[in-house]
Amino acid sequence: MFTGLSAFPLTPLADDAVDETAFTGLVQQLAAAQVDSITALGSTGSYAYLSTEERRRVARLAVEHAGTTPVFVGIGALRTSQVLTHLEHAQQAGASAVLLAPMSYQPLTDDDVVGLFGAVATHSSVPVIVYDNPGTTHVTFSTELYGRIAELPRIASIKVPGVPADPQAARARVSAIRAVVPEHVSIGVSGDATAATGLVAGCDGWYSVLAGTLPAPALRITRAAREGRAAEATAESERLAPLWRLFAEHGSLRVVAAIAEQEGLAPGACLPLPLRGLDDEQRARLARVLGDLGLTRQR
Amino acid sequence: MFTGLSAFPLTPLADDAVDETAFTGLVQQLAAAQVDSITALGSTGSYAYLSTEERRRVARLAVEHAGTTPVFVGIGALRTSQVLTHLEHAQQAGASAVLLAPMSYQPLTDDDVVGLFGAVATHSSVPVIVYDNPGTTHVTFSTELYGRIAELPRIASIKVPGVPADPQAARARVSAIRAVVPEHVSIGVSGDATAATGLVAGCDGWYSVLAGTLPAPALRITRAAREGRAAEATAESERLAPLWRLFAEHGSLRVVAAIAEQEGLAPGACLPLPLRGLDDEQRARLARVLGDLGLTRQR
Numbered sequence: 001m002f003t004g005l006s007a008f009p010l011t012p013l014a015d016d017a018v019d020e021t022a023f024t025g026l027v028q029q030l031a032a033a034q035v036d037s038i039t040a041l042g043s044t045g046s047y048a049y050l051s052t053e054e055r056r057r058v059a060r061l062a063v064e065h066a067g068t069t070p071v072f073v074g075i076g077a078l079r080t081s082q083v084l085t086h087l088e089h090a091q092q093a094g095a096s097a098v099l100l101a102p103m104s105y106q107p108l109t110d111d112d113v114v115g116l117f118g119a120v121a122t123h124s125s126v127p128v129i130v131y132d133n134p135g136t137t138h139v140t141f142s143t144e145l146y147g148r149i150a151e152l153p154r155i156a157s158i159k160v161p162g163v164p165a166d167p168q169a170a171r172a173r174v175s176a177i178r179a180v181v182p183e184h185v186s187i188g189v190s191g192d193a194t195a196a197t198g199l200v201a202g203c204d205g206w207y208s209v210l211a212g213t214l215p216a217p218a219l220r221i222t223r224a225a226r227e228g229r230a231a232e233a234t235a236e237s238e239r240l241a242p243l244w245r246l247f248a249e250h251g252s253l254r255v256v257a258a259i260a261e262q263e264g265l266a267p268g269a270c271l272p273l274p275l276r277g278l279d280d281e282q283r284a285r286l287a288r289v290l291g292d293l294g295l296t297r298q299r
Numbered sequence: 300m301f302t303g304l305s306a307f308p309l310t311p312l313a314d315d316a317v318d319e320t321a322f323t324g325l326v327q328q329l330a331a332a333q334v335d336s337i338t339a340l341g342s343t344g345s346y347a348y349l350s351t352e353e354r355r356r357v358a359r360l361a362v363e364h365a366g367t368t369p370v371f372v373g374i375g376a377l378r379t380s381q382v383l384t385h386l387e388h389a390q391q392a393g394a395s396a397v398l399l400a401p402m403s404y405q406p407l408t409d410d411d412v413v414g415l416f417g418a419v420a421t422h423s424s425v426p427v428i429v430y431d432n433p434g435t436t437h438v439t440f441s442t443e444l445y446g447r448i449a450e451l452p453r454i455a456s457i458k459v460p461g462v463p464a465d466p467q468a469a470r471a472r473v474s475a476i477r478a479v480v481p482e483h484v485s486i487g488v489s490g491d492a493t494a495a496t497g498l499v500a501g502c503d504g505w506y507s508v509l510a511g512t513l514p515a516p517a518l519r520i521t522r523a524a525r526e527g528r529a530a531e532a533t534a535e536s537e538r539l540a541p542l543w544r545l546f547a548e549h550g551s552l553r554v555v556a557a558i559a560e561q562e563g564l565a566p567g568a569c570l571p572l573p574l575r576g577l578d579d580e581q582r583a584r585l586a587r588v589l590g591d592l593g594l595t596r597q598r
Contacts, residue, residue: 078348081572272377274378
């Protein structure tokens, strides 16, 4: 279940409330595209900005509209007791697994992080995905910390940040992680621009921002890499370089939000304030890039 | 109102709930010590970890138990609408001002930050303190951004991070900020280890972690600096160097929490999990430092 392509849909807002129609539309699109799993309430799903009740509702909607596609649900929060509440709600909603990023405000020690995952591992009755996202959590996982956490019960997968661009360095990085985690724990790459490299280097899956809004190109890359057509995966990722440049410049969330808005998958200004979307000039550039890449109206 | 010493009390927890007795005890101690203001629900007050209802209650308790000492209340949150809710509650509680740190999960642009402060400035009927705390918010304020925000209505003060240790460099830094903010906006230093230097360099006040638990030494530094006895302020701060080293090593919050626990001002393990307090060895070292500095039972 923790291999292949996991697509992270947005949780679009309209007037500061979850746009349930837009959200369920995104989930249905992903199920229809046959992604391997859907991760609701990831960073792309703005989990950190939503209330407990909004998150409970979004988790239910995701499971209800995903058909037979497994749904993973993000349960991160700043306080352990809040995380456990989200865990409980995700389980009640029927999540196949939960995804936990160690959010931080005060910097966390490794012992804090292990304690947090330990609490979740103890209370969870579903598999747990370790979500390493230093750009948002400001927690740096050492390889040793992966090892400590992967030993806990229920840990099923680790979502690692982008791998080095050099294929050999990427392979070395994936091997180093593999060496410290039990065999049943899958390694999934994130950082969409390096996903092809990561998959070719031996990652089991891709936790993908892009796939949450535009599953087709992400599926092409994943299928090619997983079926041994490494050159094809790499070529498709290289073709998307102009898009990855926009991700790097504005953050992937702002870019996919603008794509969803442009494609009619989300209402205008769908991000939670204070996050402003792209400005008009940036949107025009994005539209040109999508057009050049043949990625508009690809549904 | 935005000069002198503002003391940031902890919000101690016991069994994952606010220990109201301990909190009101801290507030009463600060009022009795005659600090110039009390900032409830600062970073030291764990605002980021508390629920809306907990924060509403803590704001009320602070104002009720502070006597005539002005109370400022932290209103930060990840989503603008949540910030406005906290603003409303702080005003209802009788806060003399509110303190806003631009919390982030997704990185914020300068325009996002200005938009957030603009929303608060528009809705607030009390003065607003700009809370620049890059170690927790991961937002970097440029001097130019101070200037943009300080122009908004209701902005009364800027809480700046630690100044350079070199007195001349500190003076240059304070002058550079002063040059871009209107005269009615005060500049308060934080980063306790550099507070004496900051006050001597021309800061109007000190937003202090230490003062929330041990007001006496912070008052000595502040009074000396504000009354032109620069050498005395600097000497007292230098005397506290062993304490500042512990702040740097473990984070000021963990250290003051351990002090409060040791002094009977807070229950054991008073921080919100996943934050673990100091371990036994660290506590023993802290106790020795406090003993050597004559800072135990100083109430």
